[in-house]
Amino acid sequence: MTFAPPLSDRPLPFRWQTRVLLWLYGLAWHLMLPVFLLFLWRRGRKEPLYRQHWGERFGRVVTALQRPVWVHSASMGELRGAAPLIRALLAQGYPVLVSTLTPAGRTAAHTLFADDMAAGRLQVCFVPLELGWAVRRFVAHTRPRAALMTEIDTWPVLLSSIRRCGVPLGMANAQYPRKSIERDQRVAWGFRADIFRAYQLVMCKSETHARRFRAVGCERVEVVGETRFDLPPSPAHLAAGETLLQPWNLATGVAGGRPVLCFASAIVGEDEPFIDAIHRVRQGVADAGLPPLLVVYVPRSPQRFDTVADLLTGAGLRVSRRSRDLDPQLKPLHHAPAMDGIDVLLGDSLGEMYFYLALSQVVVVGASFVPMGAHNVIEPLALRKPVMVGPSIWGIEYPGVEALEAGVLQQHTDIPSLARALTELLTSPQRQAQATAGAEAFYAEHGGSTRRHMAVLQPWLEACA
Numbered sequence: 001m002t003f004a005p006p007l008s009d010r011p012l013p014f015r016w017q018t019r020v021l022l023w024l025y026g027l028a029w030h031l032m033l034p035v036f037l038l039f040l041w042r043r044g045r046k047e048p049l050y051r052q053h054w055g056e057r058f059g060r061v062v063t064a065l066q067r068p069v070w071v072h073s074a075s076m077g078e079l080r081g082a083a084p085l086i087r088a089l090l091a092q093g094y095p096v097l098v099s100t101l102t103p104a105g106r107t108a109a110h111t112l113f114a115d116d117m118a119a120g121r122l123q124v125c126f127v128p129l130e131l132g133w134a135v136r137r138f139v140a141h142t143r144p145r146a147a148l149m150t151e152i153d154t155w156p157v158l159l160s161s162i163r164r165c166g167v168p169l170g171m172a173n174a175q176y177p178r179k180s181i182e183r184d185q186r187v188a189w190g191f192r193a194d195i196f197r198a199y200q201l202v203m204c205k206s207e208t209h210a211r212r213f214r215a216v217g218c219e220r221v222e223v224v225g226e227t228r229f230d231l232p233p234s235p236a237h238l239a240a241g242e243t244l245l246q247p248w249n250l251a252t253g254v255a256g257g258r259p260v261l262c263f264a265s266a267i268v269g270e271d272e273p274f275i276d277a278i279h280r281v282r283q284g285v286a287d288a289g290l291p292p293l294l295v296v297y298v299p300r301s302p303q304r305f306d307t308v309a310d311l312l313t314g315a316g317l318r319v320s321r322r323s324r325d326l327d328p329q330l331k332p333l334h335h336a337p338a339m340d341g342i343d344v345l346l347g348d349s350l351g352e353m354y355f356y357l358a359l360s361q362v363v364v365v366g367a368s369f370v371p372m373g374a375h376n377v378i379e380p381l382a383l384r385k386p387v388m389v390g391p392s393i394w395g396i397e398y399p400g401v402e403a404l405e406a407g408v409l410q411q412h413t414d415i416p417s418l419a420r421a422l423t424e425l426l427t428s429p430q431r432q433a434q435a436t437a438g439a440e441a442f443y444a445e446h447g448g449s450t451r452r453h454m455a456v457l458q459p460w461l462e463a464c465a
Contacts, residue, residue, distance in 0.1 A: 012163055013197040013217065017189040026157050029130045036129070046303055049103030056126040059137030061097075063123050068097040069461065070144035070167075072127055072153065076104040076350070077376060078173075082150045083112050084230040084450040085172055085457075090121055092458065097142055099127040104302075104350060111351060127158070135161035146464045148172055148457075149199075152180070156191075159198040168464045170201035172453055173226050176212040177373065179394045185216075201460055203453055206398040222456050225449030226398065228378040233354045238383075240330035241358030244339065258340070259285050259426040262296040262360035262385075264353065265375040267367050271299075271308055274364070275315045277419045278344075284423030293426070294339070296356045298347035300366060300375065305348035317343040322352070330355055353379055361432060362386045362425050364418065368393055374400065377409060381443050386410070386425060386435035388418060399446060408438045 014022070029036075044051030055061075069089055073079035079100060089096050096116075098109050109124040116122040128134040135158055146168040152175055153159070162169050176196075184193035193216045196202075202218045204210040205226045213221045245260075261281060263274050278295050285293045295317075299308045305323075312319045318337075322345065325336035330352070332339075339345075347356045357363060363385045368374035373395025380387045381403070388410045393400040403409035412418040425431050 012160055013219075014160075014194055015189075018191055018194040021188060021191045022156050022160060022195075026130070026132060029157065033129075033131070047103045049106060053126055057129050057134070058131070059128040059134040059139075059141065061125050061138055061141050063097060063142050064120065065095040065097055065123055065142070067143055067145040067465075068095040068123070070097045070099065070142065070147045071150065071172075072099045072147065073105060073150045074101040074127075074153065076102065076108040078151045079105045079108050080112070080231065081173055081226070081228040081376070081378075084227040085150075085453050086113070086122075088450050088454050089457075090116055092454070094145070094461065096122045097144060098122060098124045100124070101127055108351060130155055130157040132157055132161045132164075136165060139165045139167055146170060146461055151175060152177075154192050154195045156195050159195060163198050168201075168460070169199055170203065170457070170460065171199050172203050172457070173228070174202045174204045174213065175209050175398060176216075177394045177397050178212075179373070181212045181216070190216075201456070203456055206402075208401070209398060224452035224456060225446060226378070227449045227453060228376065229382075229443065229446045230448070230450040231378075231382070233358075233379075233382055237330070237352060237355035238358045241355050244326075244330065244332070245359060258291040258294045260294045260296065260360045261422060261426065262298065262356055262363045262380075263366065264298050264356065264363050264380065265300040265366040266297065266308070267300045267370065267372060268304065269370040270366050271311050273369055273415045274366075275311065275317075277364075277415050277422070278317070279315070280416070280419035281422045281426065282343075284419070285426060288423075288427040290427060292343070294342070294359075295344045296347060296359050297344050298353065298356050302348075302350060305346070309346055309348070312344050312346065319344045319346055321346045321348050323348045354383070357383050357385060360385060362388065362422060362435075364388045364422070367395070369415075377403065381408060381439050384436045384439040384443070386432070386439060388412060388421060390418070399442075402446070403442060406438065406442045408435065408442045 040050045071082060071086055073082045086096055100106050100109060106124055113122045128138045144167055147162050149171045150173050159169065184190060196213060197217045200219050202213045202221045203224045204213060204221060207223050210221045210223050266274055282293045299305060309319055309321060320337055320342040325333055327333055357380050363380040365375055365377050365387060369390035371392045374389050374393045377387050377396055391413050400409060404411060410421055412421060
């Protein structure tokens with residue numbers, strides 16, 4: 001017999017304007033559904049998983065998990081950030097159903113939790129589309145104890161349908177950037193801001209974010225930090241980085257070794273400026289009498305790997321590609337060029353960021369020199385690497401603001417300023433040592449978020465039984 005979830009006996013805490021817009025939004029989704037499905041099909045040309053598991057998109061999920069905690073992480077980055085919390089839930093005996101929006105997120109989940117999946121403690125699926133009946137079917141098939149979104153999630157139909165089904169709804173690693181709340185309160189009678197009131201428990205990264213969630217009327221808000229600080233770096237990736245550097249005397253701190261600079265998660269609009277920075281830093285390093293600069297360049301999107309390779313080669317740089325020149329264990333293949341004969345190692349792979357960071361002495365994080373708010377700076381800080389970003393960091397307000405105040409994060413308004421700072425750091429062992437010590441202290445101060453999450457979450461989950 002199919003389980004029929006009870007309707008919540010408490011009305012959704014939305015204003016009447018939000019209820020009207022929610023109905024119109026749901027209608028629009030039904031009308032535009034063929035267009036969206038065509039979009040998924042086209043995306044499937046390059047990422048075949050977009051063309052698979054379509055039943056899950058409509059709520060058809062078969063599971064043997066008994067009353068799992070449903071954890072939704074939209075992307076690969078969010079999923080990796082939530083991994084310590086998911087492991088803590090599993091350690092406490094809770095079965096976990098992980099949903100994601102993208103193929104990259106699904107693939108990352110399979111990699112991170114392969115053993116738990118094999119043991120029947122965890123299952124991975126795609127999140128249902130913004131169709132009320134699809135979400136209700138998903139809940140009926142999976143019978144979650146509670147639903148836990150991560151980072152920031154305001155899919156109106158998803159959240160309101162979860163609450164209407166009587167499923168307790170919370171958010172972990174929660175953030176509400178200033179740019180987002182200003183937009184949400186201004187547009188469409190504050191529709192998106194009002195949707196946040198569907199959450200019954202919000203566990204925030206910082207007090208700044210907590211104030212914003214309270215301001216839009218969230219029921220319960222706690223400050224617990226970010227679980228990315230508890231994500232252990234991959235020992236295999238760190239070892240592979242050290243092994244790759246040693247034969248060419250490139251390891252950090254080795255006298256006469258090449259300076260190594262990483263551009264991490266670069267996105268569209270940043271490649272040309274970053275190539276300009278590379279040329280400037282190369283010249284600065286040469287003027288200081290050091291061996292030639294080695295650049296590790298990691299694009300954010302797999303769809304751009306070939307394009308970025310062409311841009312780097314077209315700029316006169318000698319490029320080695322991870323996908324072509326390194327084996328699955330990250331060791332050079334027999335045909336690979338010698339590391340001391342290349343200018344750029346292109347990181348055209350997924351899930352190996354710690355390897356690329358381990359190679360480097362300083363890291364520039366992308367999506368910050370375009371108005372996209374910057375990507376994750378916690379991973380390089382975890383390896384005690386000095387980090388630099390551009391003017392746009394609204395997406396990493398935590399820990400960006402705190403890291404700037406602590407001096408472990410540098411922010412630059414333009415490429416010439418960035419290049420000067422990179423050159424100064426790469427040519428000064430003393431500055432590198434100071435930056436490393438600062439990053440180590442900062443990282444230690446902000447750890448322990450998983451424990452704080454669980455201290456709040458576990459009593460709440462037990463009350464949901």
